[in-house]
Amino acid sequence: MATLQTRASARLMMTPAVVLLLLWMAVPLSMTLYFSMLRYNLLMPGMEEWAGFLNYRFFLTDPAFLTGLLNTLLLVGGVLLISVGGGIMMALLLDQPFFGQGIVRLMVIAPFFVMPTVSALVWKNMLMHPVNGLFAWIARTFGLQPVDWFGEAPLFSIVMIVSWQWLPFATLILLTALQSLDTEQKEAAEMDGAGAVSRFIHIVLPHMARAITVVVLIETIFLLSVFAEILVTTNGGPGVQTTTVTYLVYVQALLQFDVGGASAGGIVAVVLANIVAIFLVRLIGKNLE
Protein backbone atom coordinates (compact mmCIF):
# COMPACT_ATOMS: atom_id res chain seq x y z
CA MET A 1 0.00 0.00 0.00
CA ALA A 2 1.27 3.38 -0.93
CA THR A 3 2.04 5.69 1.92
CA LEU A 4 1.08 9.32 2.02
CA GLN A 5 4.66 10.27 1.33
CA THR A 6 4.93 8.05 -1.75
CA ARG A 7 1.67 9.40 -3.01
CA ALA A 8 2.89 12.96 -2.75
CA SER A 9 6.14 12.18 -4.52
CA ALA A 10 4.25 10.19 -7.14
CA ARG A 11 2.18 13.23 -7.94
CA LEU A 12 5.33 15.30 -8.18
CA MET A 13 6.89 12.81 -10.58
CA MET A 14 3.91 12.88 -12.87
CA THR A 15 3.66 16.64 -13.00
CA PRO A 16 6.20 17.44 -15.76
CA ALA A 17 4.75 14.91 -18.19
CA VAL A 18 1.16 15.92 -17.52
CA VAL A 19 1.78 19.67 -17.63
CA LEU A 20 3.88 19.51 -20.79
CA LEU A 21 1.36 17.36 -22.63
CA LEU A 22 -1.44 19.59 -21.48
CA LEU A 23 0.38 22.63 -22.84
CA TRP A 24 1.30 20.81 -26.05
CA MET A 25 -2.32 19.98 -26.62
CA ALA A 26 -4.22 22.95 -25.27
CA VAL A 27 -2.14 25.91 -26.45
CA PRO A 28 -1.81 25.13 -30.17
CA LEU A 29 -5.27 23.65 -30.40
CA SER A 30 -6.95 26.69 -28.91
CA MET A 31 -4.84 28.86 -31.19
CA THR A 32 -6.06 26.84 -34.16
CA LEU A 33 -9.62 27.27 -32.96
CA TYR A 34 -9.12 31.01 -32.60
CA PHE A 35 -7.40 31.41 -35.99
CA SER A 36 -10.16 29.43 -37.65
CA MET A 37 -12.54 32.24 -36.77
CA LEU A 38 -10.32 34.92 -38.31
CA ARG A 39 -9.73 36.25 -41.75
CA TYR A 40 -5.98 35.92 -41.51
CA ASN A 41 -3.50 35.60 -44.37
CA LEU A 42 0.25 35.85 -43.86
CA LEU A 43 0.57 37.71 -47.14
CA MET A 44 -1.71 40.45 -45.83
CA PRO A 45 -0.33 41.26 -42.39
CA GLY A 46 -2.34 43.59 -40.20
CA MET A 47 -5.57 42.80 -42.03
CA GLU A 48 -6.82 40.22 -39.53
CA GLU A 49 -10.48 40.51 -38.73
CA TRP A 50 -13.17 38.40 -37.12
CA ALA A 51 -14.82 36.11 -39.62
CA GLY A 52 -17.03 33.86 -37.51
CA PHE A 53 -17.69 30.57 -39.23
CA LEU A 54 -16.87 31.90 -42.68
CA ASN A 55 -13.64 29.88 -42.96
CA TYR A 56 -15.52 26.70 -42.15
CA ARG A 57 -18.11 27.53 -44.77
CA PHE A 58 -15.41 28.12 -47.38
CA PHE A 59 -13.45 25.03 -46.42
CA LEU A 60 -16.42 22.69 -46.25
CA THR A 61 -18.02 23.94 -49.47
CA ASP A 62 -14.74 24.01 -51.40
CA PRO A 63 -15.07 21.27 -54.04
CA ALA A 64 -11.47 20.32 -53.19
CA PHE A 65 -12.64 19.42 -49.68
CA LEU A 66 -15.19 16.88 -50.88
CA THR A 67 -12.62 15.38 -53.23
CA GLY A 68 -10.11 15.44 -50.40
CA LEU A 69 -12.50 13.72 -48.05
CA LEU A 70 -13.29 11.08 -50.64
CA ASN A 71 -9.59 10.59 -51.39
CA THR A 72 -8.86 10.28 -47.66
CA LEU A 73 -11.56 7.63 -47.28
CA LEU A 74 -10.33 5.75 -50.37
CA LEU A 75 -6.73 5.91 -49.17
CA VAL A 76 -7.51 4.78 -45.63
CA GLY A 77 -10.02 2.15 -46.79
CA GLY A 78 -7.79 0.81 -49.54
CA VAL A 79 -4.72 0.53 -47.36
CA LEU A 80 -6.72 -1.09 -44.55
CA LEU A 81 -8.21 -3.64 -46.92
CA ILE A 82 -4.85 -4.60 -48.41
CA SER A 83 -2.77 -4.49 -45.24
CA VAL A 84 -5.25 -6.23 -42.94
CA GLY A 85 -6.36 -8.79 -45.54
CA GLY A 86 -2.77 -9.42 -46.54
CA GLY A 87 -1.68 -9.33 -42.90
CA ILE A 88 -4.08 -12.13 -41.96
CA MET A 89 -2.74 -14.29 -44.77
CA MET A 90 0.86 -13.44 -43.95
CA ALA A 91 0.30 -14.22 -40.28
CA LEU A 92 -1.23 -17.59 -41.13
CA LEU A 93 1.69 -18.33 -43.42
CA LEU A 94 4.36 -17.32 -40.91
CA ASP A 95 2.62 -19.40 -38.25
CA GLN A 96 3.39 -22.57 -40.24
CA PRO A 97 6.65 -24.30 -39.48
CA PHE A 98 9.09 -24.05 -42.40
CA PHE A 99 12.80 -23.72 -43.05
CA GLY A 100 14.28 -20.27 -42.56
CA GLN A 101 11.14 -18.92 -40.92
CA GLY A 102 13.09 -16.42 -38.85
CA ILE A 103 14.78 -14.90 -41.88
CA VAL A 104 11.52 -14.66 -43.85
CA ARG A 105 9.96 -12.94 -40.87
CA LEU A 106 12.73 -10.34 -40.87
CA MET A 107 12.27 -9.76 -44.60
CA VAL A 108 8.52 -9.33 -44.21
CA ILE A 109 8.68 -6.74 -41.42
CA ALA A 110 11.50 -4.73 -43.03
CA PRO A 111 9.34 -2.23 -45.00
CA PHE A 112 7.96 -0.83 -41.74
CA PHE A 113 11.37 0.59 -40.87
CA VAL A 114 11.93 2.36 -44.17
CA MET A 115 11.35 6.10 -43.90
CA PRO A 116 8.28 7.29 -45.86
CA THR A 117 10.18 9.55 -48.23
CA VAL A 118 12.51 6.71 -49.22
CA SER A 119 9.79 4.18 -49.88
CA ALA A 120 7.72 6.67 -51.85
CA LEU A 121 10.61 7.70 -54.10
CA VAL A 122 11.95 4.19 -54.61
CA TRP A 123 8.50 2.93 -55.61
CA LYS A 124 7.69 5.89 -57.80
CA ASN A 125 10.97 5.95 -59.71
CA MET A 126 12.57 2.57 -59.70
CA LEU A 127 9.53 0.32 -59.66
CA MET A 128 6.60 2.24 -61.13
CA HIS A 129 8.34 4.39 -63.72
CA PRO A 130 6.40 3.83 -67.00
CA VAL A 131 9.54 3.44 -69.13
CA ASN A 132 12.51 2.36 -67.05
CA GLY A 133 10.72 0.99 -64.01
CA LEU A 134 10.83 -2.65 -63.09
CA PHE A 135 7.06 -3.11 -63.36
CA ALA A 136 7.16 -1.76 -66.92
CA TRP A 137 9.85 -4.29 -67.79
CA ILE A 138 7.81 -7.12 -66.25
CA ALA A 139 4.74 -6.02 -68.21
CA ARG A 140 6.69 -5.91 -71.47
CA THR A 141 8.23 -9.31 -70.77
CA PHE A 142 4.74 -10.74 -70.71
CA GLY A 143 3.84 -8.81 -73.84
CA LEU A 144 1.61 -6.31 -72.01
CA GLN A 145 1.42 -2.57 -72.28
CA PRO A 146 3.30 -0.98 -69.33
CA VAL A 147 1.07 0.97 -66.97
CA ASP A 148 1.75 4.64 -66.36
CA TRP A 149 0.97 4.22 -62.66
CA PHE A 150 1.07 7.80 -61.49
CA GLY A 151 -0.49 9.12 -64.67
CA GLU A 152 -3.43 6.73 -64.91
CA ALA A 153 -4.09 5.76 -61.29
CA PRO A 154 -2.27 8.19 -59.00
CA LEU A 155 -4.33 7.52 -55.89
CA PHE A 156 -4.10 3.77 -56.33
CA SER A 157 -0.34 4.08 -56.73
CA ILE A 158 -0.12 5.84 -53.39
CA VAL A 159 -2.39 3.22 -51.83
CA MET A 160 0.05 0.54 -53.03
CA ILE A 161 3.07 2.29 -51.56
CA VAL A 162 1.42 2.97 -48.21
CA SER A 163 0.04 -0.58 -48.06
CA TRP A 164 3.55 -1.92 -48.53
CA GLN A 165 4.64 0.15 -45.54
CA TRP A 166 1.80 -0.98 -43.29
CA LEU A 167 1.50 -4.65 -44.24
CA PRO A 168 4.38 -5.56 -41.88
CA PHE A 169 2.68 -3.84 -38.95
CA ALA A 170 -0.56 -5.76 -39.47
CA THR A 171 1.35 -9.00 -40.04
CA LEU A 172 3.44 -8.64 -36.91
CA ILE A 173 0.52 -7.86 -34.62
CA LEU A 174 -1.80 -10.49 -36.07
CA LEU A 175 0.98 -13.05 -35.87
CA THR A 176 1.52 -12.23 -32.21
CA ALA A 177 -2.20 -12.71 -31.59
CA LEU A 178 -2.25 -15.94 -33.58
CA GLN A 179 0.63 -17.41 -31.62
CA SER A 180 -1.18 -16.86 -28.35
CA LEU A 181 -3.96 -19.17 -29.55
CA ASP A 182 -4.23 -22.31 -27.50
CA THR A 183 -3.01 -25.17 -29.69
CA GLU A 184 -5.07 -27.69 -27.74
CA GLN A 185 -8.21 -25.96 -28.86
CA LYS A 186 -7.14 -26.26 -32.46
CA GLU A 187 -6.19 -29.90 -32.01
CA ALA A 188 -9.48 -30.71 -30.37
CA ALA A 189 -11.34 -29.20 -33.30
CA GLU A 190 -9.12 -31.10 -35.67
CA MET A 191 -9.91 -34.37 -33.94
CA ASP A 192 -13.59 -33.60 -34.10
CA GLY A 193 -13.13 -33.52 -37.83
CA ALA A 194 -13.29 -29.79 -38.47
CA GLY A 195 -11.65 -28.84 -41.76
CA ALA A 196 -9.03 -26.16 -42.14
CA VAL A 197 -11.52 -23.58 -43.39
CA SER A 198 -14.09 -24.11 -40.66
CA ARG A 199 -11.32 -24.14 -38.03
CA PHE A 200 -10.19 -20.79 -39.38
CA ILE A 201 -13.69 -19.28 -39.34
CA HIS A 202 -14.85 -20.66 -36.00
CA ILE A 203 -11.67 -20.68 -33.90
CA VAL A 204 -8.84 -18.65 -35.40
CA LEU A 205 -10.78 -15.63 -36.66
CA PRO A 206 -12.76 -15.01 -33.44
CA HIS A 207 -9.51 -15.31 -31.49
CA MET A 208 -7.89 -12.67 -33.70
CA ALA A 209 -10.93 -10.38 -33.75
CA ARG A 210 -9.62 -8.04 -31.09
CA ALA A 211 -6.15 -7.80 -32.60
CA ILE A 212 -7.74 -7.03 -35.98
CA THR A 213 -9.79 -4.25 -34.39
CA VAL A 214 -6.67 -2.80 -32.79
CA VAL A 215 -4.79 -2.89 -36.09
CA VAL A 216 -7.67 -1.23 -37.94
CA LEU A 217 -8.01 1.56 -35.39
CA ILE A 218 -4.29 2.30 -35.00
CA GLU A 219 -3.65 2.20 -38.74
CA THR A 220 -6.61 4.52 -39.32
CA ILE A 221 -5.16 7.09 -36.93
CA PHE A 222 -1.82 7.04 -38.73
CA LEU A 223 -3.29 6.80 -42.24
CA LEU A 224 -5.46 9.87 -41.74
CA SER A 225 -2.18 11.79 -41.47
CA VAL A 226 -0.37 10.34 -44.49
CA PHE A 227 1.61 13.24 -45.86
CA ALA A 228 5.18 12.61 -47.01
CA GLU A 229 4.19 9.95 -49.54
CA ILE A 230 1.88 12.41 -51.28
CA LEU A 231 4.30 15.31 -51.08
CA VAL A 232 7.20 13.54 -52.79
CA THR A 233 5.23 11.63 -55.42
CA THR A 234 2.34 13.73 -56.72
CA ASN A 235 2.12 16.96 -54.73
CA GLY A 236 -1.57 16.22 -54.43
CA GLY A 237 -2.08 16.11 -58.19
CA PRO A 238 -2.73 15.77 -60.99
CA GLY A 239 -5.29 18.45 -60.19
CA VAL A 240 -6.56 17.39 -56.80
CA GLN A 241 -6.68 13.68 -57.59
CA THR A 242 -4.44 12.70 -54.71
CA THR A 243 -5.17 15.55 -52.33
CA THR A 244 -6.33 14.32 -48.92
CA VAL A 245 -7.75 16.43 -46.11
CA THR A 246 -4.32 16.53 -44.43
CA TYR A 247 -2.63 17.59 -47.63
CA LEU A 248 -5.28 20.21 -48.33
CA VAL A 249 -4.63 21.84 -44.97
CA TYR A 250 -0.89 21.83 -45.67
CA VAL A 251 -1.47 23.53 -49.03
CA GLN A 252 -3.65 26.21 -47.50
CA ALA A 253 -1.27 26.86 -44.64
CA LEU A 254 2.23 26.72 -46.07
CA LEU A 255 1.65 27.34 -49.77
CA GLN A 256 -1.26 29.80 -49.75
CA PHE A 257 -0.48 31.27 -46.32
CA ASP A 258 -4.19 31.26 -45.52
CA VAL A 259 -3.97 30.84 -41.75
CA GLY A 260 -7.72 31.14 -41.19
CA GLY A 261 -8.73 28.62 -43.82
CA ALA A 262 -6.01 26.15 -42.88
CA SER A 263 -7.00 26.37 -39.22
CA ALA A 264 -10.61 25.60 -40.05
CA GLY A 265 -9.37 22.63 -42.09
CA GLY A 266 -7.18 21.54 -39.19
CA ILE A 267 -10.15 21.52 -36.85
CA VAL A 268 -12.12 19.45 -39.36
CA ALA A 269 -9.22 16.97 -39.47
CA VAL A 270 -9.16 16.81 -35.68
CA VAL A 271 -12.89 16.06 -35.57
CA LEU A 272 -12.49 13.30 -38.16
CA ALA A 273 -9.61 11.69 -36.26
CA ASN A 274 -11.48 11.94 -32.98
CA ILE A 275 -14.34 9.84 -34.29
CA VAL A 276 -11.87 6.98 -34.64
CA ALA A 277 -9.88 7.84 -31.53
CA ILE A 278 -12.89 7.52 -29.24
CA PHE A 279 -13.35 3.88 -30.20
CA LEU A 280 -9.67 3.10 -29.88
CA VAL A 281 -9.27 4.74 -26.49
CA ARG A 282 -12.29 2.85 -25.19
CA LEU A 283 -10.94 -0.45 -26.46
CA ILE A 284 -7.53 0.09 -24.92
CA GLY A 285 -9.09 1.33 -21.69
CA LYS A 286 -11.08 -1.87 -21.36
CA ASN A 287 -7.89 -3.83 -21.70
CA LEU A 288 -6.21 -1.87 -18.92
CA GLU A 289 -8.21 -3.47 -16.12
Add this chain to the structure above:
Amino acid sequence: MARAVSTRTRLTFTVIGWLVGFVIFFPILWTVLTSFKSEGAAIATPPQFLFFEWTAENYVEVNSRSDYLKHFMNSVVISLGSTLLGLLIAIPAAWAMAFAPTKRTKDVLLWMLSTKMLPAVGVLVPIYLLFRDAGLLDTRIGLVLVLTMANLPIIVWMLYTYFREIPGDILEAARMDGASLAKEIIYVLTPMAVPGIASTLLLNIILAWNEAFWTLNLTAAKAAPLTAFIASYSSPEGLFWAKLSAASTLAIAPILIMGWFSQRQLVRGLTFGAVK
Protein backbone atom coordinates in the same frame (compact mmCIF):
# COMPACT_ATOMS: atom_id res chain seq x y z
CA MET B 1 2.20 -31.59 -27.96
CA ALA B 2 3.82 -30.51 -31.16
CA ARG B 3 1.85 -31.28 -34.24
CA ALA B 4 3.50 -33.69 -36.61
CA VAL B 5 4.09 -32.01 -39.93
CA SER B 6 5.07 -34.00 -42.94
CA THR B 7 8.28 -33.02 -44.69
CA ARG B 8 6.34 -32.38 -47.84
CA THR B 9 4.04 -29.81 -46.23
CA ARG B 10 7.04 -28.20 -44.62
CA LEU B 11 8.83 -27.94 -47.96
CA THR B 12 5.75 -26.48 -49.66
CA PHE B 13 5.48 -23.79 -47.00
CA THR B 14 9.20 -23.16 -47.23
CA VAL B 15 8.88 -22.39 -50.93
CA ILE B 16 5.76 -20.21 -50.51
CA GLY B 17 7.18 -18.44 -47.47
CA TRP B 18 10.49 -17.55 -49.08
CA LEU B 19 8.75 -16.45 -52.28
CA VAL B 20 6.37 -14.12 -50.47
CA GLY B 21 9.14 -12.82 -48.20
CA PHE B 22 11.33 -12.14 -51.21
CA VAL B 23 8.59 -10.19 -53.02
CA ILE B 24 7.89 -8.02 -49.99
CA PHE B 25 11.56 -7.41 -49.30
CA PHE B 26 12.39 -6.82 -52.97
CA PRO B 27 12.06 -3.00 -53.11
CA ILE B 28 14.66 -2.72 -50.34
CA LEU B 29 16.95 -5.26 -51.98
CA TRP B 30 16.57 -3.45 -55.30
CA THR B 31 17.50 -0.14 -53.70
CA VAL B 32 20.66 -1.64 -52.23
CA LEU B 33 21.62 -3.28 -55.54
CA THR B 34 20.96 -0.11 -57.53
CA SER B 35 23.13 1.89 -55.17
CA PHE B 36 26.14 -0.08 -56.45
CA LYS B 37 25.42 0.57 -60.14
CA SER B 38 26.49 3.33 -62.45
CA GLU B 39 23.69 5.74 -63.39
CA GLY B 40 23.53 4.14 -66.83
CA ALA B 41 23.17 0.63 -65.46
CA ALA B 42 20.55 1.82 -62.96
CA ILE B 43 18.03 2.71 -65.67
CA ALA B 44 19.01 -0.01 -68.13
CA THR B 45 16.29 -2.13 -69.71
CA PRO B 46 16.21 -5.06 -69.28
CA PRO B 47 17.20 -4.42 -65.66
CA GLN B 48 20.53 -5.81 -64.52
CA PHE B 49 20.07 -7.85 -61.40
CA LEU B 50 23.46 -9.08 -60.28
CA PHE B 51 25.71 -9.01 -63.31
CA PHE B 52 26.69 -5.40 -63.60
CA GLU B 53 29.87 -3.58 -62.81
CA TRP B 54 29.74 -3.06 -59.07
CA THR B 55 30.91 0.36 -58.02
CA ALA B 56 30.96 2.40 -54.83
CA GLU B 57 31.18 5.72 -56.65
CA ASN B 58 27.62 6.74 -55.67
CA TYR B 59 28.45 6.51 -52.01
CA VAL B 60 31.57 8.59 -52.51
CA GLU B 61 29.65 11.17 -54.50
CA VAL B 62 26.65 11.39 -52.18
CA ASN B 63 28.99 11.96 -49.27
CA SER B 64 31.11 14.56 -50.97
CA ARG B 65 28.56 16.59 -52.87
CA SER B 66 25.48 17.03 -50.80
CA ASP B 67 26.44 17.54 -47.19
CA TYR B 68 25.11 14.09 -46.59
CA LEU B 69 26.96 13.80 -43.32
CA LYS B 70 25.35 16.99 -42.02
CA HIS B 71 21.85 15.64 -42.66
CA PHE B 72 22.79 12.31 -41.17
CA MET B 73 24.01 14.03 -38.03
CA ASN B 74 20.79 16.06 -37.90
CA SER B 75 18.84 12.81 -37.93
CA VAL B 76 21.01 11.38 -35.18
CA VAL B 77 20.75 14.47 -32.99
CA ILE B 78 17.02 14.89 -33.49
CA SER B 79 16.01 11.27 -32.96
CA LEU B 80 18.40 10.65 -30.08
CA GLY B 81 17.76 14.02 -28.48
CA SER B 82 13.98 13.76 -28.58
CA THR B 83 14.05 10.20 -27.28
CA LEU B 84 16.37 10.94 -24.36
CA LEU B 85 14.48 14.07 -23.39
CA GLY B 86 11.24 12.10 -23.64
CA LEU B 87 12.63 9.36 -21.39
CA LEU B 88 13.76 11.92 -18.85
CA ILE B 89 10.23 13.27 -18.56
CA ALA B 90 8.44 9.94 -18.93
CA ILE B 91 10.38 7.67 -16.57
CA PRO B 92 9.25 9.38 -13.34
CA ALA B 93 5.69 9.65 -14.62
CA ALA B 94 5.47 6.01 -15.67
CA TRP B 95 7.11 4.93 -12.42
CA ALA B 96 4.56 6.83 -10.39
CA MET B 97 1.62 5.47 -12.34
CA ALA B 98 2.85 1.90 -12.16
CA PHE B 99 3.78 1.79 -8.47
CA ALA B 100 1.54 4.34 -6.82
CA PRO B 101 -1.62 4.19 -8.90
CA THR B 102 -4.62 6.21 -7.85
CA LYS B 103 -8.17 6.16 -9.05
CA ARG B 104 -7.34 8.65 -11.72
CA THR B 105 -4.25 6.93 -13.12
CA LYS B 106 -6.18 5.15 -15.83
CA ASP B 107 -7.85 8.35 -16.96
CA VAL B 108 -4.52 10.15 -17.10
CA LEU B 109 -3.02 7.37 -19.20
CA LEU B 110 -5.91 7.35 -21.63
CA TRP B 111 -5.87 11.10 -21.86
CA MET B 112 -2.16 11.03 -22.71
CA LEU B 113 -2.90 8.49 -25.39
CA SER B 114 -5.61 10.68 -26.85
CA THR B 115 -3.12 13.50 -27.35
CA LYS B 116 -1.19 11.17 -29.64
CA MET B 117 -4.30 10.77 -31.74
CA LEU B 118 -4.54 14.47 -32.38
CA PRO B 119 -3.63 14.82 -36.07
CA ALA B 120 -0.49 16.90 -36.49
CA VAL B 121 -2.12 18.94 -39.19
CA GLY B 122 -4.57 20.27 -36.61
CA VAL B 123 -1.78 22.15 -34.87
CA LEU B 124 0.46 22.81 -37.87
CA VAL B 125 -0.47 26.49 -38.22
CA PRO B 126 0.08 27.60 -34.61
CA ILE B 127 3.25 25.54 -34.19
CA TYR B 128 4.62 27.00 -37.39
CA LEU B 129 3.80 30.56 -36.31
CA LEU B 130 5.09 30.05 -32.76
CA PHE B 131 8.31 28.58 -34.14
CA ARG B 132 8.68 31.44 -36.59
CA ASP B 133 8.32 34.01 -33.84
CA ALA B 134 10.66 32.16 -31.48
CA GLY B 135 13.28 31.64 -34.18
CA LEU B 136 12.93 27.87 -33.91
CA LEU B 137 12.14 27.17 -37.56
CA ASP B 138 14.81 25.05 -39.20
CA THR B 139 16.66 24.40 -35.95
CA ARG B 140 17.52 21.06 -34.43
CA ILE B 141 16.37 22.13 -31.00
CA GLY B 142 12.94 23.02 -32.36
CA LEU B 143 12.51 19.60 -33.92
CA VAL B 144 13.79 17.88 -30.78
CA LEU B 145 11.09 19.69 -28.80
CA VAL B 146 8.27 18.86 -31.23
CA LEU B 147 9.22 15.21 -31.58
CA THR B 148 9.64 14.86 -27.82
CA MET B 149 6.08 16.01 -27.31
CA ALA B 150 4.75 13.99 -30.23
CA ASN B 151 6.26 10.76 -28.90
CA LEU B 152 5.92 11.37 -25.17
CA PRO B 153 2.58 9.52 -24.90
CA ILE B 154 4.08 6.42 -26.54
CA ILE B 155 7.12 6.57 -24.28
CA VAL B 156 5.00 6.88 -21.12
CA TRP B 157 2.76 4.04 -22.23
CA MET B 158 5.55 1.67 -23.15
CA LEU B 159 7.40 2.31 -19.90
CA TYR B 160 4.18 1.92 -17.95
CA THR B 161 3.44 -1.50 -19.44
CA TYR B 162 6.97 -2.63 -18.61
CA PHE B 163 7.06 -1.18 -15.10
CA ARG B 164 3.70 -2.70 -14.26
CA GLU B 165 5.18 -6.15 -14.68
CA ILE B 166 7.81 -5.55 -12.01
CA PRO B 167 6.42 -7.24 -8.92
CA GLY B 168 5.45 -4.72 -6.26
CA ASP B 169 6.32 -7.18 -3.50
CA ILE B 170 10.00 -6.64 -4.09
CA LEU B 171 9.57 -2.95 -3.42
CA GLU B 172 7.64 -3.75 -0.26
CA ALA B 173 10.49 -5.96 0.92
CA ALA B 174 13.05 -3.26 0.24
CA ARG B 175 10.92 -0.78 2.12
CA MET B 176 10.60 -3.15 5.07
CA ASP B 177 14.35 -3.41 5.18
CA GLY B 178 14.44 0.32 5.61
CA ALA B 179 15.47 1.41 2.13
CA SER B 180 14.72 5.03 1.38
CA LEU B 181 12.83 6.01 -1.73
CA ALA B 182 16.04 7.04 -3.45
CA LYS B 183 17.76 3.75 -2.59
CA GLU B 184 14.70 1.85 -3.67
CA ILE B 185 14.83 3.46 -7.07
CA ILE B 186 18.58 3.10 -7.59
CA TYR B 187 19.22 -0.40 -6.27
CA VAL B 188 15.96 -2.26 -6.69
CA LEU B 189 13.94 -0.69 -9.42
CA THR B 190 16.51 0.48 -11.95
CA PRO B 191 18.15 -2.89 -12.63
CA MET B 192 14.72 -4.42 -13.24
CA ALA B 193 13.59 -1.54 -15.39
CA VAL B 194 16.59 -1.37 -17.69
CA PRO B 195 15.34 -3.84 -20.33
CA GLY B 196 12.03 -1.99 -20.62
CA ILE B 197 13.77 1.37 -20.87
CA ALA B 198 16.14 0.01 -23.50
CA SER B 199 13.33 -1.25 -25.73
CA THR B 200 11.45 2.00 -25.33
CA LEU B 201 14.58 3.88 -26.33
CA LEU B 202 15.06 1.72 -29.41
CA LEU B 203 11.49 1.96 -30.67
CA ASN B 204 11.32 5.70 -30.20
CA ILE B 205 14.57 6.33 -32.00
CA ILE B 206 13.06 4.42 -34.92
CA LEU B 207 9.85 6.45 -34.81
CA ALA B 208 11.68 9.76 -34.55
CA TRP B 209 14.17 8.85 -37.27
CA ASN B 210 11.36 8.13 -39.73
CA GLU B 211 9.02 10.94 -38.70
CA ALA B 212 8.09 12.77 -41.87
CA PHE B 213 5.48 15.40 -41.12
CA TRP B 214 7.18 17.81 -38.75
CA THR B 215 10.63 17.20 -40.17
CA LEU B 216 9.39 18.13 -43.65
CA ASN B 217 7.35 21.15 -42.59
CA LEU B 218 9.60 22.77 -40.01
CA THR B 219 13.02 22.47 -41.64
CA ALA B 220 14.78 23.90 -44.67
CA ALA B 221 18.45 23.51 -45.53
CA LYS B 222 20.06 23.84 -42.11
CA ALA B 223 18.39 21.42 -39.74
CA ALA B 224 16.89 19.02 -42.30
CA PRO B 225 17.27 15.40 -41.25
CA LEU B 226 17.47 12.54 -43.76
CA THR B 227 13.70 12.34 -44.32
CA ALA B 228 13.73 15.88 -45.69
CA PHE B 229 17.04 15.43 -47.51
CA ILE B 230 15.75 12.38 -49.38
CA ALA B 231 12.56 14.28 -50.23
CA SER B 232 14.72 16.74 -52.17
CA TYR B 233 15.38 13.92 -54.64
CA SER B 234 11.73 14.12 -55.69
CA SER B 235 12.52 16.96 -58.07
CA PRO B 236 14.88 16.74 -61.09
CA GLU B 237 17.52 14.96 -59.04
CA GLY B 238 15.14 12.02 -58.89
CA LEU B 239 16.48 11.09 -62.29
CA PHE B 240 19.70 9.96 -60.66
CA TRP B 241 18.50 6.62 -59.42
CA ALA B 242 21.85 5.24 -58.37
CA LYS B 243 22.58 8.24 -56.17
CA LEU B 244 19.06 8.23 -54.78
CA SER B 245 19.59 4.57 -53.92
CA ALA B 246 22.92 5.16 -52.24
CA ALA B 247 21.50 8.00 -50.14
CA SER B 248 18.46 5.88 -49.30
CA THR B 249 20.48 2.83 -48.35
CA LEU B 250 22.58 4.83 -45.95
CA ALA B 251 19.46 6.44 -44.50
CA ILE B 252 17.55 3.22 -43.82
CA ALA B 253 20.34 0.76 -42.95
CA PRO B 254 20.96 1.71 -39.31
CA ILE B 255 17.26 1.92 -38.50
CA LEU B 256 16.43 -1.32 -40.31
CA ILE B 257 18.98 -3.16 -38.18
CA MET B 258 17.65 -1.60 -34.99
CA GLY B 259 14.14 -2.46 -36.10
CA TRP B 260 15.01 -6.10 -36.57
CA PHE B 261 16.31 -6.23 -33.03
CA SER B 262 13.22 -4.58 -31.60
CA GLN B 263 10.49 -6.44 -33.46
CA ARG B 264 9.01 -7.93 -30.29
CA GLN B 265 8.82 -4.58 -28.50
CA LEU B 266 7.29 -3.02 -31.56
CA VAL B 267 4.03 -4.90 -31.11
CA ARG B 268 3.80 -3.89 -27.54
CA GLY B 269 4.80 -0.28 -28.03
CA LEU B 270 2.58 0.45 -30.96
CA THR B 271 -0.54 -1.23 -29.65
CA PHE B 272 -0.26 0.39 -26.22
CA GLY B 273 -0.34 -2.98 -24.53
CA ALA B 274 -3.59 -4.00 -26.22
CA VAL B 275 -1.86 -6.90 -27.96
CA LYS B 276 1.00 -8.74 -26.30
